[in-house]
Amino acid sequence: MASTEEIREGLAEIVNEITGVPAEDVQLDKSFTDDLDIDSLSMVEVVVAAEEKFGVKIPDEEVKNLATVGDAVTFIEKAGS
Amino acid sequence: MARSQARVVVTGLGATTPVGGDVASTWESLLAGRSGVRKLTQEWVADLPVQIGAPAAVDPSEVLPRVEARRLDRSAQFAIICAREAWADAGFTGKASEAGLDPDRVGVVCASGIGGLTTLLSNYDQLRDAGPRRVSPLAIPMLMPNSPSANVSIELQARAGAHTPVSACSSGAEAIAYALDMIRLGRADVVVAGGAEAVISPLPIAAFANMMALSKRNDEPTAVSRPFDKNRDGFVLGEGGALMVLESAEHAEARGATIYAEVAGAGMSADAHHIAQPEPSGRGVITAIRKALTDAGLTPEDIAHVNCHATSTPAGDVAESVALNTVFGDRVTSIPVTAPKSMIGHLLGGAGAVESLATVLTLHHGLVPPTANVDDVDDDVNLDIVRTTPRKLDDGPLAALNDSFGFGGHNVVLAFRRA
Numbered sequence: 182m183a184s185t186e187e188i189r190e191g192l193a194e195i196v197n198e199i200t201g202v203p204a205e206d207v208q209l210d211k212s213f214t215d216d217l218d219i220d221s222l223s224m225v226e227v228v229v230a231a232e233e234k235f236g237v238k239i240p241d242e243e244v245k246n247l248a249t250v251g252d253a254v255t256f257i258e259k260a261g262s
Numbered sequence: 263m264a265r266s267q268a269r270v271v272v273t274g275l276g277a278t279t280p281v282g283g284d285v286a287s288t289w290e291s292l293l294a295g296r297s298g299v300r301k302l303t304q305e306w307v308a309d310l311p312v313q314i315g316a317p318a319a320v321d322p323s324e325v326l327p328r329v330e331a332r333r334l335d336r337s338a339q340f341a342i343i344c345a346r347e348a349w350a351d352a353g354f355t356g357k358a359s360e361a362g363l364d365p366d367r368v369g370v371v372c373a374s375g376i377g378g379l380t381t382l383l384s385n386y387d388q389l390r391d392a393g394p395r396r397v398s399p400l401a402i403p404m405l406m407p408n409s410p411s412a413n414v415s416i417e418l419q420a421r422a423g424a425h426t427p428v429s430a431c432s433s434g435a436e437a438i439a440y441a442l443d444m445i446r447l448g449r450a451d452v453v454v455a456g457g458a459e460a461v462i463s464p465l466p467i468a469a470f471a472n473m474m475a476l477s478k479r480n481d482e483p484t485a486v487s488r489p490f491d492k493n494r495d496g497f498v499l500g501e502g503g504a505l506m507v508l509e510s511a512e513h514a515e516a517r518g519a520t521i522y523a524e525v526a527g528a529g530m531s532a533d534a535h536h537i538a539q540p541e542p543s544g545r546g547v548i549t550a551i552r553k554a555l556t557d558a559g560l561t562p563e564d565i566a567h568v569n570c571h572a573t574s575t576p577a578g579d580v581a582e583s584v585a586l587n588t589v590f591g592d593r594v595t596s597i598p599v600t601a602p603k604s605m606i607g608h609l610l611g612g613a614g615a616v617e618s619l620a621t622v623l624t625l626h627h628g629l630v631p632p633t634a635n636v637d638d639v640d641d642d643v644n645l646d647i648v649r650t651t652p653r654k655l656d657d658g659p660l661a662a663l664n665d666s667f668g669f670g671g672h673n674v675v676l677a678f679r680r681a
Contacts (some may be wrong), residue, residue: 199329199332200329201327201328201329221399222399222400222403225399226398226399226400229395229396232395
C-alpha cells in the first residue's frame with residue numbers, strides 16, 4: 182500500500198493535470214474548493230482519475246465529505262487497506 | 263415593413279480559419295487566393311472515401327493554455343480565440359465592466375451547425391470501451407451547441423443574453439442577423455456575433471460523403487473546392503470560425519470606435535422544399551435577398567458585390583446563380599462576386615460568420631478576394647466571378663451582400679454598407 186505522502190503526490194499530479202493548479206500547492210490542509218478553486222465538475226474528474234490510479238472506489242455520496250486534500254488521502258488509504 | 267432607425271456597425275473582428283490563425287493572415291490568404299485544403303494525415307482517414315479537409319491553419323492548442331482548452335470542445339476553443347481577437351480589436355480590454363461597458367448591455371450570439379460532435383463521439387467511445395464511470399462530467403457542458411456562446415459570454419461578462427442559432431450552414435449568418443435585431447430592438451448596445459465549427463472527424467466525413475455532398479477527389483486537395491466551375495463535385499469540410507463586435511452606431515461613435523462597415527439589414531426565408539436539396543428555381547433565396555435589401559433600405563442597383571454561399575456542389579451553385587440573376591437582371595454581370603469556400607472549404611456553422619467578415623473587409627479595403635479554382639465556368643452560371651487576383655471596388659458609398667444557405671432550406675442574406 183502506498184504511503185500517505187505517495188498518495189498526496191499522486192493526487193497532486195492528478196489535480197495539476199486536470200486544473201493546472203501547481204502540484205506543490207496540493208497539500209493535506211488545502212480545501213479543494215476554497216484554496217484550490219476546483220469546481221464540482223473538475224472534482225468529479227479528480228475523483229475518477231484517483232479511483233483509477235489507486236484502484237479504489239469513491240462513491241458519489243462520499244465526494245461531498247472530501248473537503249480537503251487530507252480528507253481524500255485518508256479516504257483512499259482506508260479504501261485501499 | 264417599417265425599418266428600424268437604429269444603425270448597427272461592426273467595430274471589431276476576430277477569426278481563426280483554414281487559411282490563417284487571425285483576421286490579418288486570413289485576409290491576406292484570401293486576397294492571395296491561397297487554398298487551405300489539404301490531404302488529412304490522421305490515421306482514421308485511411309478507411310474513408312474522402313481524405314481531404316481544410317483544418318485550422320493554427321491549431322487551438324498552440325494558442326490556448328492546456329487546462330483551459332481541455333474544458334472546451336474544439337468549436338468553443340475556436341470561438342474563444344475569435345472572441346478575444348474581436349474584443350481587443352474593438353478596443354476593449356478585460357471583462358465588460360473593466361472595459362467601461364455595462365455588462366447588461368453586452369450580448370453574445372455564437373452559432374453552431376452541429377455542436378460539440380467530436381466531444382460526443384469521444385465520450386461515447388469512453389462509455390463503450392471503459393464504462394459509464396469514465397464518461398466525462400464535462401461532456402454535456404462541452405457538447406451542447408450553446409457551449410461556444412456560453413463560454414464567450416462568461417469570458418466577456420456579457421449578460422444581455424447569449425444565444426445560439428442553429429440552421430446548419432447558414433447558422434453563422436443567422437447569428438449576425440439575430441445580433442442586429444438585439445441592437446435594433448434596444449436589448450443590447452454591443453453584441454459579439456458569429457459562429458464556429460469543428461467537425462473534421464470520421465463520422466461527419468462519412469455522413470456528408472454518403473449524402474454525396476463532399477468532393478472525393480483526394481489526389482489534388484488544393485484544386486478540389488471549385489465553386490461555379492464545370493468540374494466541381496462537392497464541398498470540402500473546413501473548421502474554424504469568426505466573431506464580429508456589432509455595436510449601435512450611437513454607442514460606437516460616442517466612444518470614438520473604428521468602424522469597419524454597417525450591418526445594414528438581414529433577410530431570411532425557408533425553402534420548405536427538401537431537407538438537403540436546394541429549391542431549383544431559387545425562390546427562397548430570391549425572397550431572402552429581397553428581404554435583406556428592403557430591410558437595409560437598399561435597391562438592387564446599390565449592390566456592388568456579393569459574397570456567395572457557393573459550396574461547390576453541382577446543384578447549389580447553379581441555384582444561387584439563378585437567384586442572383588432573377589434579383590439583379592442584366593446588371594448581374596457587372597457585380598463582382600466571390601466564393602471563399604474555394605479556399606477555406608465549408609465551415610458549416612462558421613461559414614456565414616467568416617464570409618460575413620470577408621464581406622466587411624471587402625467593403626473596408628475596397629478589394630474583392632478572388633475565387634480559387636474557377637478554370638471553366640459552368641454554362642448554367644451567369645455571374646462576374648472574381649478570379650486569380652483581387653478586384654478593386656469603387657470609392658464612395660457601396661453596399662454588399664453575403665449569402666448563406668443551410669441544409670433544411672434555411673436562407674440568410676446579410677446586407678452590409680460601407681461606413
